[in-house]
Amino acid sequence: MVKLAAFDMDGTLLMPDHRLGDKTLTTLKRLRDRDITLTFATGRHALEMRHVIGELALEAFLITGNGTRIHSLEGELLHQQDLAPDVAQAVLHGNWQTDASMHIFNDRGWFTDKEMPLLLQAHAFSGFRYQIRDLQRVPLDEVTKICFCGEHEDLCRLQIQLQETLGERAHLCFSALYCLEVLPTGCNKGAALSVLSQHLGISMQDCMAFGDAMNDSEMLSSVGHGLIMGNAMPQLINVLPHLTVIGHCQTQAVSHFLAHWLDNPHLPYSPE
Known part of the structure; x- marks a missing residue:
């Protein structure tokens, strides 16, 4: 059972013009209605991401700076790492x-x-x-x-x-x-998601994650349900060949996959 969904931003949730599509936003809100915890796991800065989730009126935990910071729903700093x-x-x-x-x-x-x-x-x-x-x-x-x-x-x-x-x-x-x-050293999105999941009392096997670049590899490989974007770096697909590849961020493929998963969980999925 999925209790937490983690999303990379660029090349995953965001379209090529760096906007979040309306279908994607609607689907994220559907996840919240199902009591699934949302987490944005990104290389972007916490200052930027707090502004983004405020504008979108979404409740989400933040893993920012590729795992260097973790913030709670209220903006409390839960974990941090800096370069020596x-x-x-x-x-x-x-x-x-x-x-x-x-x-x-x-x-x-x-x-x-x-x-x-x-x-x-x-x-x-x-x-x-x-x-x-x-x-x-x-x-x-x-x-x-x-x-x-x-x-x-x-x-x-x-x-x-x-x-x-x-x-x-x-x-x-x-x-x-x-x-x-x-x-x-040891800092990546997967390690940060493990820290957050322990904080929330959620098993990594009950987490779903989406990503498109090599900085997503540890996160995708450590959760129970890892999904790779169709526009992903070829290196990512090569190192995680067992994971499902969905569609392109340009077509809001995360929303397409999640709508299928929410509405037809027992039917096989195929990209658009």
Whole structure:
């Protein structure tokens, strides 16, 4: 029996224009009417997500920053992880061979060192934006995660450089083809969902989760019902071949799947 449903945002709940479709919102409210706990598990910042759920009038727990923060329905901080200062120092002051831009996140917001208006398109629906700052002057004990944005092949080369330097001191993951994240060791959406499920007294086997990128892999593999988007990164489908692949976020496939699951739970499902 499903008691909790966890949703990635970009490429999963959100359509390609980064909006939440009306059908999806209606279906999420149907889940709440069935007393199924909602959780948004995303790489986005808690400040942005609290605004989003307020605008949508939804009650949902928040796993943000790819598992670095967990917040209750009331906004209470339930769990947090930050990068170790020595890791933050190594990344911020490293001489990386890359064209990717660097971004720092902490509880006060999102920081980068130059204007990149194209990146703001993904946040148009919330109005959340970066703050321009000299990144090397950010206190090392105030870094939750670091993100690099750029071309995928460039980021793959950067990932090798970071792995060689950081070893087991950090967790590296792609939250999108163009986004490589440096997270605290052991920090991911799956670990955070496990913490939340224990807090709520819910078994992970009674959780359902949806995702599309490699930062969703631990979450999808650890729940009783993991669903992969049809527009997912090929690497995700390859590492979790036993999970069901549904339709594309453009067609609000999460809503399509859940409507079938709610109304015809004993019939086989096929994507649109």
